[in-house]
Amino acid sequence: MASVEISALRKLYGDVVALSDINITIPSGSFYTLLGPSGCGKTTLLRTIAGFHSQNSGSIKVDGASIESLPAYRRDVGMVFQDYAIFPHLSVRDNVAFGLKQRKVGSADIARRVKDVLEVVQLGSFADRMPHELSGGQQQRVGLARAIVIEPKVLLMDEPLSNLDAKLRVDLRAELRRIQRELGITTIYVTHDQEEALAMSDTVCVMYGGVIQQATSPLEIYLKPANRFVASFVGANNFLSVGRDGGSAALRSGGADVSAMLPGSDAAVACAIRPEALRVVPGQAAADPASIAIPANLREVSFIGREMEVFATTETGETLKAVARPDPAVVDLPEGSPVTFTAPRSDLLFFEDNETGKRIA
Amino acid sequence: MASVEISALRKLYGDVVALSDINITIPSGSFYTLLGPSGCGKTTLLRTIAGFHSQNSGSIKVDGASIESLPAYRRDVGMVFQDYAIFPHLSVRDNVAFGLKQRKVGSADIARRVKDVLEVVQLGSFADRMPHELSGGQQQRVGLARAIVIEPKVLLMDEPLSNLDAKLRVDLRAELRRIQRELGITTIYVTHDQEEALAMSDTVCVMYGGVIQQATSPLEIYLKPANRFVASFVGANNFLSVGRDGGSAALRSGGADVSAMLPGSDAAVACAIRPEALRVVPGQAAADPASIAIPANLREVSFIGREMEVFATTETGETLKAVARPDPAVVDLPEGSPVTFTAPRSDLLFFEDNETGKRIA
């Protein structure tokens, strides 16, 4: 149980700015997720907290006490490594027991705790295997077990589930969350999977290019993305350009008037719509007043289990993607058929038209 | 363009049976996915095809010609490695150019093709970096680029997207599929992500414990899982026990009569319902004749982006999970509130009640 506070943190690799001006406050016991694309600096931030390299400037405090001067081994910060880092010379059991022995836990106690945690990660029968006899996913679970068994003050996890299958991932996700709640370990979790982030976290922090884009609750991130990057990263990946002419504004594709929703600036603006907010109907269709309609030509329908993904091209050449429960009327349409996408006006988001453009109003 | 045919393949590691009696036929140009949990033998199968170890028995044919006797370097089978296997002493550019140089492609041509493929994997500006200056995901993309740039007869991919963020994963998924179609490369793709498997594949082959459970089209896998393991692995993870009494059968939770759907055997049976097939309403509710209703108490509602996940416990102690569009009436319910789950009878699946129990009727 410990709060973590990071201020004005900056980290360079040579000339590469890996982290620039990171400010984060994590309440004690909460589950904090760093979400961002590959190379955005998530691992770097974790490693800086763990003490594996020192920042160029800024400070990290745990429970109000600055930990910069503490060496890594005294930070009591558990970590699950992205490349597993299972000790190749120790058996699964000894890997997991490693941290406990370090803490001088009694051997009966160690045996029990190791057994329990191996059950949790479903490796009970693998205790005596050597790491090179495990598959990639099995190794990752050993790493996870090794970190949680010591019940550290702060737990850092670097994509601990990325190599697991969907079923195990979902199971472990719930299990992780349960253990975390039970022990009340303040957890910083790195993932590039927005679904995972939204499902597990108290706070989601979206990073990009070494900069924090937004850090807030999952619902807020989802409903009120602070900028275009966040919106696109958490799944609002239809961007439509907006034509402006004095006070009036309209979507270029389909021409729906959106003046009412845009205060009178002249900056270039993009309109974002989540794929799941879009409905698809075959042929031409008009929209009710609370919605907009965009005519398009079907390009591809793909089936991803419980949903269908529909791709289509508008007359102005923009691509739209919708995700919806499979609708036979749509699935069976041939490529090139005219369809109409509709979306409630309340689901439209507007951003300044650049990669990390701010949300407007 | 080549067809692949694998028959009666068997592979042991010492005593561990990694693959037992694998039979697979992959038509030329198709996209074939091996889907299965960690440790089920996916990597082993790929490596056997690539020629990195020899099978204990069985045969592998490409275009009808047996390739067992061909050394790995002459199999013309590209591979994306699970652990990336990026050459640490070569720059990104040289890593990608490696296979082309091997094939004596002209240097201008190499430069162009390398540039193009690096654009595809969004590493255009990283061409001159050394591997240790890349993040994990970036390394994985290099591995992908390196394999596709040589346009092999058969392309093997061992979880090439597992370390990527959701957005990039979805982008690359489409990109991969596009490239694969364009080049018509017969592709064998390993993943543990059922969504990925269903979205990309012509054929999905579900493996478990070194045995093929089912291999067919995504839709078929989804709608008609051959056995309980397949059903649960592709997401039908609510299993309810069925009480039998002579000719009549009923769900233990909620008591819905399902006799009509079960031919008169007395074997133990489980009923599976997909989370997305379940609807949740607050309080008590009755079902229409085409549906069943199961009363339960709410345990947790979690929000995963565009959907909510609802967990509840029935009076007989079974857990139910539903995934649905967020419904404020449900999201706001306190823990323990009574709710009713309903599902269309047509969405119920019945299996013999053991891990890989067959589907009934």
Place this chain on the structure above:
Amino acid sequence: MSTRARFRPEFWNVVTVLILVVLAVLLILPILRVLMLSFVDAKTEAFTLGNYVEVFTRNYYLNGFKNTLFVGALGTLGACLLGIPLAFFTARFHIAGRTWISTLAILVLVAPPFIGAYAWIMMLGSNGFITNFFERIGISTPTIYGAHGIILVFTLKFFPFVFLMTQTALNAVNKSFEDAAENLGCTPWQRFYKVTLPLVFPAISTGAIICFVLSIADFGTPAILGRGFRTLSTIALAAYRSELGGLPTMAVTVSIIMMAISMLALVAQRRILAKRRYASALTNLPVKSKLSGWRNVGVHLFCHGVVLIAMLPTLVVVYTSFLQTKGPVFTGGFGLESYRRIMLDAPGAIANSFLFSLAAVVLITAVSALISYVIVRRDTPASGAIDFLMMVPYLVPGVVMAIGFVTTFRNGPVGIFGAAGLLIMIYFIRRLPYGVRSTTSSLRQIKPSLEEAAVNLGAPPLKAFLKVTVPLIVPGLIVGSLMSFITAINELSSTLIIYDSGTITMPVKIYLAVLDGEFGLAAALSTVLLLCTGVCVYAVFRFADNRDSAFV
């Protein structure tokens, strides 16, 4: 579908067979011819086990046996106690003058036989200048003579093997392992012995085994510093040099006992190692940290102190070479008399030394890369056999090997080799294991999937090997080649049997000067050899250091 069943021997199988043939001809054949002698009665030339009975029943030999084990084991321990920390400090901390330290550590190995031990006597003998210095200030120091002196010299002479092997391995340990250990609460020290040490244990034990085998085989040091403390090597030397002539049966028998000891140690090491093979992807390499304060000072003192102390005898030799001499006597003051006297024929000997050693090392480098691959990556009985055979050259005393070579290759049907050819071949086969050991430990740390990726991209085995494996094992190859080169250019015992007037080498000249009591000459010759070798070593390290930044 027609499958053209054309037989294509697999590349690595061909290589394996070739290696086996070379080893059979250059190693097994000559040794067997000599080893038969241990079963022969010196007088009657009939078969007998009497030589062994003699060795195992007479105190003279049994004491030698005990003494050998004693100084061998403690010398090795000492070498580890210096070599491991030195390797760790230089691999993990920023040490000013790292190239310098590595170069000196290598130069320590360039100590021609005898002269180094004499240098210790000049420092720590009864009338040594260090002894005298302490006497003047009223402290009486123990002299260098006896078991403790031998152990001290072994320690300082052989630690570079442990140092070099360990350092190479440390540079390739996946950083995440150490991070994980630290993260789980290990202090840097605990991290070192609980994680890092086990991970580099294969390399350490290889270095230690080399030390042990060399300490057992070294005769110069115990001969000069022993003063009644006899080891098997001095016993064998005495038996061999006894002017009785005739068949050297006792010398060979004692040599075989020495070989058996070393063989046991090697087999034990292999047993232990069999279970420990760790590979890393080499993409997440360790970084060096900066120390500060007294730790920094301490570590620097240790690193520079160790190599400087180990270099002391060499420095004394260099100093001696500039002393004014008259005949064998130092007349006080400095002068270039010794250099004047060697000027005439030293250039030829230097040229020979370099020519033979370099020729052998080129062969060694190429062949050891291939052999290592076969040993590490191929799991066949043949590769096991090769791995085993690779120990043998360590174990066979040079004299035994040389007699075998001469009887096998100079006389009879294959008497086509001149002395130069014989020397290159014998250097090659005797020093090959240095290359192979070092390359092997390097290779074990590289994930096989890298080669698989190359093969998968269409590179035939040889090409995959040259383009991917070789560049990645360059550090191991460099260290291995350096060790082969240094030990080849210092080779004495077999050269002495083979050389002729056109092929005399520096160590032979140095040895002969020592025999005549001409220390000035010996020192001057040693200094020249040291200088030439030093330049080479430094150049290689500079090159390797630059590469460091370019990759890995």
Place this chain on the structure above:
Amino acid sequence: DTVTVYTAAPQNLIDALVPMFEEATGNDVEIIKAGSGELLNRLSAESDAPQGDVLWSVDGTAVDFNPALFEAYEATGSENLADGMKQSDLWTPFTAVVMAFIVNESELDGKPVPDSWAALADPQYDDMISSARADASGSAYIQYATVLQAFGSEEEGMEMYKAMLGNFVLSESSGAVPRFVNDGELAIGVTLEDAALRYVEGGGPVEIVYPSEGTAIAPDAMALVAGAPNADGGKAFIDYMLSEEAQATIAEQGRRPVRSDVASKDALAPLDEVNSVGYDGAWAADNRERLVEEWKDMVLDVQ
């Protein structure tokens, strides 16, 4: 023509004599220099295809022990040899070596300079005397045999030698003996007269002492290798080394010449002033194996 000479001679002798021979006969000489033990092993290893022509400057017993490796040769000029020098048909004497003590007085800590074998047995010199090993070094064996011959009987000599051996610090190489004494590591050495002389001449703090009971004046051998590739050259070499000019040069280098008509160097005590035991080389050779065995046993007792 090239004559290949295997030799254990000190470098100064080689440097002085070989060019003279080349000059005088027009032959080229290839020198292979090593310890005499190594040379013999080399000769046996090569015995199927000999590479050397002459073995030059080794203890004669070594030749007598390996008759198969050598060929008898009666050198021109043998008639001029001093009495007692010619001892075997297999080899020709080249020089006479005289055993002596080398003493560094400053290291004696005030003890008297020993002047007899008996004095070396005095316990006051414990661990002060440097000697080579009689089982490894030819000259040390001669010294051992000399002591056995210098007293009334072999038993008496053996008693005496055993007491001396208790005082010895043994070194593996005979070249090291005068070196150690000169450098002050030890006070007394039992060594070859000419080796000691080089330190005296070089100005070292040492002196030469001849044992009063008598010492060995033993011939040093050259022999023709059996099946020598250039036997004629080898013979010419042996012949030349017996010539007057060669022997004179040898004398200059501090070795004792073997010709009766060439005198020793002035710096050395004249041979007639050195008490000789009349060293019996044949006896020493015949009994060598037994004596060396006894020596090894003795070492275990007293060291």
